Amino acid sequence: MxxxxxxxxxxxxxxxxxxxxxxxxxxxxxxxxLALAEVRGDLGQHVxxxxxxxxxxxxxxxxxxxxxxxxxxxxxxxxxxxxxAEDLLRAGKHVFMEKPMAVSLERAESIVRAAHEGNSRxxxxxxxxxxxxxxxxxxxxxxWRQSGACGRIVLARNHxxxxxxxxGQDPNIPFEQSSEPAPPSPEDxxxxxxxxxxxxxxxxxQQWTHNINLLRFLLDxxxxxxxxxxxxxxxxxxxGMTVLDIGGVRAVVESAYTRFHAWEEHTQVYFEGGWxxxxxxxxxxxxxxxxxxxxxxxxxxxxxxxxxxxxxxxWSYREEAKHFxxxxxxxxxxxxxxxxxxxxxxxxxxIYRAFLGM
Numbered sequence: 413m414x415x416x417x418x419x420x421x422x423x424x425x426x427x428x429x430x431x432x433x434x435x436x437x438x439x440x441x442x443x444x445x446l447a448l449a450e451v452r453g454d455l456g457q458h459v460x461x462x463x464x465x466x467x468x469x470x471x472x473x474x475x476x477x478x479x480x481x482x483x484x485x486x487x488x489x490x491x492x493x494x495x496x497a498e499d500l501l502r503a504g505k506h507v508f509m510e511k512p513m514a515v516s517l518e519r520a521e522s523i524v525r526a527a528h529e530g531n532s533r534x535x536x537x538x539x540x541x542x543x544x545x546x547x548x549x550x551x552x553x554x555x556w557r558q559s560g561a562c563g564r565i566v567l568a569r570n571h572x573x574x575x576x577x578x579x580g581q582d583p584n585i586p587f588e589q590s591s592e593p594a595p596p597s598p599e600d601x602x603x604x605x606x607x608x609x610x611x612x613x614x615x616x617x618q619q620w621t622h623n624i625n626l627l628r629f630l631l632d633x634x635x636x637x638x639x640x641x642x643x644x645x646x647x648x649x650x651x652g653m654t655v656l657d658i659g660g661v662r663a664v665v666e667s668a669y670t671r672f673h674a675w676e677e678h679t680q681v682y683f684e685g686g687w688x689x690x691x692x693x694x695x696x697x698x699x700x701x702x703x704x705x706x707x708x709x710x711x712x713x714x715x716x717x718x719x720x721x722x723x724x725x726x727w728s729y730r731e732e733a734k735h736f737x738x739x740x741x742x743x744x745x746x747x748x749x750x751x752x753x754x755x756x757x758x759x760x761x762x763i764y765r766a767f768l769g770m
Contacts, residue, residue, distance in 0.1 A: 418737050421447040421467075421475040421505075423496055424487035425459045428510060430587050431578075431696070433485055433537075436733040438463050443737055449475045455590035462586060472496045476503035483740060486510065489597035490614060494519050497534065501526040506533045508736045512621050512760070513753045515614060516602040520757040524750045534750035535736050540626040540692075541747050542731035544723035545702025546679070549690045550630050552706060553681055556688070562708065563684030568631060568663040570623040570679045575672030580697035602761055609768065612649030617760045620667050624656070625748070625756050626679060627665070631658040636755035638663075643766040654763055685709045698727040 420443055422434055437443045447467035450456030460468045467478070475481055476499055483506040486493050494514040497507045501523065513536045514520035527534045540546055556562045601610045628638055638658045645652035645667075656663040670676060677692040686708040693700035704721040708714075732748075739746050 416741065417442045417444045418740055419480055419482045420445050420485065421449065421478065421481040421483070422465075422485045422487075423449045423472045423475060423500075424493070425450040425452070425455050425588070426487055427587065429485075429487040430459060431581060431585055432729045433487060433508075433510075433733065434459065434463060435585055436730045437485065439730075440733060440737060442741070443733075446480055447475055447478060451595055452590040452592040454592060455588055458588040462588070472499060476500050476505060481505060483508070483736075489594075490515055490618060491519075491600040492597045494523055494600060495598070498523045498526040501532045501534060502530045504530045504532050506535075506740055508535045508537065508733075510537045511625075511753075512536075512617055512757070513750060514757055515600050515617065515760070517754070517757050517761055518602070519600045520750075520754050524754060527750055533740070533746065535732075535739070535746040536748045536750060536753045537729075537732055538622060538625045538629075538748040538753075539728040539732045540622050541629045542735055543690075543692075543702050543728040544726040544731065545690050545693075545704050546626065546630070546728075548704050548721060548723040549679070549681075549688050549702070552688050552704070553630055554632075556683060556686075562686045565661050566682045566684060568627055568658070568661055568679075568681045569666065570627055570664070571666045571677060572620060572623045573666070573668045573670045573672065573676040574619065575670055575675050577675060577695050579674040580694035580700075582696070582698060604770065605764065606768070609649060609764070613760075613764050616645075616650045616667070616764070619650075619669075620654075620665055621756055621760065623665050623667070623677075623679075624654075624759055625753075627656065627663045628658060628755065629747075630679070630681065631661055631663065633658050633755065634752065636752070636758075638755060638759060640759060640762040640766050643763050645767050649764075649767065656759070685711060695728075698730070699725040701726050701728070 448460045448465045449469040456468045486509040497509045641655040651668045654665045680689040689705040690702040701723045708717045710716045
C-alpha cells in the first residue's frame, strides 16, 4: 500500500455499500480501508473478514474518534446518513456519502456548517457526474456554447423512466446478510410537508435527485441559480414532468418507474443547429459508460451529420471513488461538493411545494 494512500473508514454494510462502494475503495491502490462501522455486529464482522478490514466498530462515533482514520464513506438510510455525516465532519473527518445528502434544506445546511466547523470536506455520491460519457458530452456542450456554431440551446431534458437498477450486477461479489434487524431510522422531512406525502417525497428525491443534479452539472449551474418553473406530477407524486430554469435554459425532468428489464435513461440537449445526447448504461454494469450521440444540422452546404462517440469504459461508481481520493490528495475541489448539493436539496423542497400548491 503506498505511503500516501488515504486511510479510510466506512459506515454501513447494506446492499449499496457491499456491492459498490466497499469493493471499489478496497480495489483502489491509493486507498487503505482500515475500519468498518455497522450497528449489526454479525454483519460488520462478516464483511470485514471478507475484505480483510482490521477494525470493526458498532457505531460511527467510534470511527469519528479513531486517529488513524482521515476520511469516511457513509451508506445509510436517507435521513440517518445525513446525521452520521454531520457528526463525522464536525470531528474533522473528510466524508464521501451516498445521495441524497439530506431530505430537508435545514439538515443540508447543518451538514455544510459541520464541515466548516471541522475544517473537513464533503463529497456527495452523484455518480452520473463521473460517467465518462456524460463528461464527454459536457465537453462538447461547453464547446458548442462557447463557439455559438449551433446557435442557442432550445431545450435540455432528462428522461428517467428507471427499470431494474441492479441489472448487470457482478454475481461474484458476495452479499452478506444479518440475523439482527436494522434499527429504525429517524425522519428529517421538511416540517411543512404533510405526513401523507413523506413517502412519495422520499421516493421522488432519492431517484430523480440524480437527474436534476446531472442537468445542473451539464448546464454549469455552479452558482446554484436553478429554479423550479413548473411541476406536473400524477397523484403518486413521482410520475410526470418537472421543468427547471437553469441559467435561462428550460430543463425538463421526465420521471416514472417502469418494469423495464434494465435501465431506461437518456439525456439530451437541443440547440437550434443540432443536439447532444447520452444513453445511460445499466447502472451496475462495471465496464460501460454512457454513449454519446452528436447531431449537426445542415450548414453552409454541408449535409446533416449524425455520429456516435464512445468514451473510455469506466464504471461511474468506481470513477467517483477515484475522484474522491484524488481530490483529497491534491486539494482540488470535488465535482459534487456539499455546497453544490445545497441547491439540489432546495430544489426538492421547491418541487414538492409546487406539486402540492403550497
